[in-house]
Amino acid sequence: xxxxxxxxxxxxxxxxxxxxxxxxxxxxxxxxxxxxxxxxxxxxxxxxxxxxxxxxxxxxxxxxxxxxxxxxxxxxxxxxxxxxxxxxxxxxxxxxxxxxxxxxxxxxxxxxxxxxxxxxxxxxxxxxxxxxxxxxxxxxxxxxxxxxxxxxxxxxxxxxxxxxxxxxxxxxxxxxxxxxxxxxxxxxxxxxxxxxxxxxxxxxxxxxxxxxxx
Amino acid sequence: xxxxxxxxxxxxxxxxxxxxxxxxxxxxxxxxxxxxxxxxxxxxxxxxxxxxxxxxxxxxxxxxxxxxxxxxxxxxxxxxxxxxxxxxxxxxxxxxxxxxxxxxxxxxxxxxxxxxxxxxxxxxxxxxxxxxxxxxxxxxxxxxxxxxxxxxxxxxxxxxxxxxxxxxxxxxxxxxxxxxxxxxxxxxxxxxxxxxxxxxxxxxxxxxxxxxxxx
Numbered sequence: 001x002x003x004x005x006x007x008x009x010x011x012x013x014x015x016x017x018x019x020x021x022x023x024x025x026x027x028x029x030x031x032x033x034x035x036x037x038x039x040x041x042x043x044x045x046x047x048x049x050x051x052x053x054x055x056x057x058x059x060x061x062x063x064x065x066x067x068x069x070x071x072x073x074x075x076x077x078x079x080x081x082x083x084x085x086x087x088x089x090x091x092x093x094x095x096x097x098x099x100x101x102x103x104x105x106x107x108x109x110x111x112x113x114x115x116x117x118x119x120x121x122x123x124x125x126x127x128x129x130x131x132x133x134x135x136x137x138x139x140x141x142x143x144x145x146x147x148x149x150x151x152x153x154x155x156x157x158x159x160x161x162x163x164x165x166x167x168x169x170x171x172x173x174x175x176x177x178x179x180x181x182x183x184x185x186x187x188x189x190x191x192x193x194x195x196x197x198x199x200x201x202x203x204x205x206x207x208x209x210x211x212x213x214x
Numbered sequence: 215x216x217x218x219x220x221x222x223x224x225x226x227x228x229x230x231x232x233x234x235x236x237x238x239x240x241x242x243x244x245x246x247x248x249x250x251x252x253x254x255x256x257x258x259x260x261x262x263x264x265x266x267x268x269x270x271x272x273x274x275x276x277x278x279x280x281x282x283x284x285x286x287x288x289x290x291x292x293x294x295x296x297x298x299x300x301x302x303x304x305x306x307x308x309x310x311x312x313x314x315x316x317x318x319x320x321x322x323x324x325x326x327x328x329x330x331x332x333x334x335x336x337x338x339x340x341x342x343x344x345x346x347x348x349x350x351x352x353x354x355x356x357x358x359x360x361x362x363x364x365x366x367x368x369x370x371x372x373x374x375x376x377x378x379x380x381x382x383x384x385x386x387x388x389x390x391x392x393x394x395x396x397x398x399x400x401x402x403x404x405x406x407x408x409x410x411x412x413x414x415x416x417x418x419x420x421x422x423x424x425x426x427x428x429x
Contacts, residue, residue, distance in 0.1 A: 099335075101335055102338070103337070130319075131319075133319075159316075161314075161316060162332060162335075162336055163319065163321065163332060163335075
């Protein structure tokens with residue numbers, strides 16, 4: 001028995017481990033039947049722009065670790081908190097990424113509204129950005145869209161001339177992913193003309209990630 | 215957004231890798247052809263942009279800490295771009311190049327260089343000069359890595375690179391602690407002598423594009 005345990009340990013140490021994580025997330029979607037479509041990465045095509053909205057309320061719900069001799073075998077459960085690399089936010093942050101065409105877009109985040117259950121029309125209280133948009137593999141473990149770590153500041157207009165991301169802070173504890181809510185992005189204009197953005201509805205979803213550990 | 219220290223270190227490590235990769239791979243030189251110079255004289259839409267020259271530090275904006283232990287800094291791209299454009303206006307066209315004051319976000323693509331199609335999406339047509347510098351890690355008490363800046367001239371219609379060159383200079387010694395770079399960018403760390411070497415890079419790049427076809 002001791003030899004078997006030793007052999008298992010050697011296998012794990014020499015061939016690496018696999019880490020499987022499961023997160024509950026708020027997944028964005030549009031109302032069915034509308035004129036707009038959301039692609040697999042969450043982008044909605046508008047006239048001369050694309051927009052994506054993401055909620056920062058991911059929660060790890062399960063984690064498993066195990067050896068990966070030839071195929072990953074993450075079979076031993078871990079506490080989900082083992083996967084949390086950031087401390088929980090005290091307030092709710094929503095990321096809005098905008099990919100404008102041309103130099104004439106302006107975004108006024110003060111017009112964005114969050115509607116959650118009985119709480120109607122919450123408006124953002126602070127913002128960060130414009131910052132870079134996290135793309136590709138960088139989004140494998142997070143729903144966040146905005147990179148950077150600059151300080152939060154009061155809400156103000158943003159001139160947009162490139163793919164960029166604005167984080168908006170709402171004065172509430174982040175909702176659990178199973179709480180549905182909507183985000184209405186108003187305040188976007190192109191050459192002074194308001195751009196209509198469909199309301200984004202968030203409902204519970206899951207994300208699974210499989211990582212190799214040395 | 216709260217960042218754990220491990221996230222900072224991971225970011226720093228990634229930055230080092232990107233900087234090293236940028237130095238290694240992004241250095242392809244393209245000599246300006248005579249037609250390029252003619253295009254520079256005749257094109258009505260020429261812009262010059264720089265990529266972010268703000269620095270990353272070990273001190274996240276809302277960490278409450280006052281001192282940073284390291285910074286990721288590159289060349290002062292805005293300053294070099296402005297000197298380059300001024301030289302271009304003096305030597306080639308007084309009003310021919312529009313210098314864009316807002317920094318661009320560098321979305322890196324092939325050869326760890328910023329993807330040029332984002333310039334096309336913003337400016338649509340014409341020619342675009344862009345100035346990019348990979349960041350490298352600096353900790354007080356350790357040597358300062360050479361600063362390198364890459365410059366390109368891109369034809370936005372087809373994203374052809376008409377000219378590309380780079381310039382390396384010594385930014386050492388830094389005159390301020392790492393946190394000074396957080397809001398002030400690399401220039402906050404540079405001594406006047408180092409800024410002079412950065413300005414010389416602008417002149418080197420200008421000479422490269424204007425005289426390259428004669429060499």
